[in-house]
Amino acid sequence: MTNSTNDDLIQALKIAFCYMPKAIEVNKYEYGDRYQPVLDHIQMVREVLLINEIDPEEVYGEINPDSTPNSSY
Template sequence: MSDNDTLTALKTAFTFMPQPVDVTRFEYGDDAGRILEQINFVREVLLDHGIDPDEVAGEINPDTSPNSCY
């Protein structure tokens, strides 16, 4: 498996992760803090590889993503 395949797998998995604003104690209980740390870890790895985490969903699933306004 190449590094590109690994990054594509990470980006795909990231699209299934909840958005940080959606991770609350009400929804996730005592796991909320751990889940936020994991989401932030993946975001940091993507950023370290020059990938904007906020654009990943549009790249992986372009047909289901809203058009950018800029």
């Protein structure tokens, strides 16, 4: 896989991650019997981001800088 292809895949993963629910929002009431697979999917994406040295907590701000509050530190 070329670097540009890998970069494109990582960028796509970051964008998709921004649309995923936060793990704290996933519960049996909202997701029924699918809540555990949804949590597993979220964890898998987080792990792939971390393996690629990307902090999942910073992704939303990187992808959507105009709608992210400025840091105070």
